[in-house]
Amino acid sequence: MMRRTFWGERMGKHVLLIEDEPNIIEAISFLLQQDGWKVSTHSDSSGAVDAVLNIGPDLVILDVMLPGRSGFDVLQDLRRASQTEKLPILMLTAKGQARDRAEAMSLGASHFMTKPFSNRDMLAAVRELAT
Numbered sequence: 001m002m003r004r005t006f007w008g009e010r011m012g013k014h015v016l017l018i019e020d021e022p023n024i025i026e027a028i029s030f031l032l033q034q035d036g037w038k039v040s041t042h043s044d045s046s047g048a049v050d051a052v053l054n055i056g057p058d059l060v061i062l063d064v065m066l067p068g069r070s071g072f073d074v075l076q077d078l079r080r081a082s083q084t085e086k087l088p089i090l091m092l093t094a095k096g097q098a099r100d101r102a103e104a105m106s107l108g109a110s111h112f113m114t115k116p117f118s119n120r121d122m123l124a125a126v127r128e129l130a131t
Helices: 022-034 048-055 071-080 098-106 119-129
Strands: 014-018 038-042 059-063 089-093 113-114
Touching: 014 022, 014 048, 022 038, 022 059, 022 119, 038 048, 038 071, 048 071, 059 071, 059 119, 071 089, 089 098, 089 119, 113 119
Parallel strands: 014 038, 014 059, 059 089, 089 113
Antiparallel strands: none
């Protein structure tokens, strides 16, 4: 399978995980790598947009609560940039409150998932977003 560089031509499967909890990074990375994904990680909000632009992933998994700025702020920046305005973005949160889901979707998230999540649900969401 090919990855889409800047969401155009296909060249392989690549996800960028922006998450600050080491155990979540390890769990998601392992799960996706077992499914054939290349996984890159970034652990805070500073430089997150640059990381997305430099890596050019097929999709981003973005935590809501990050050191520095929130994942909502990063999401807004990604949606404002022409290169990433259509990039699939899965938002993750430990809070899972309805207002967080509503805010994420209003800011342009492609999908919203609460922690803890099942491996099956994570894989299904990632596969769906990457098509």
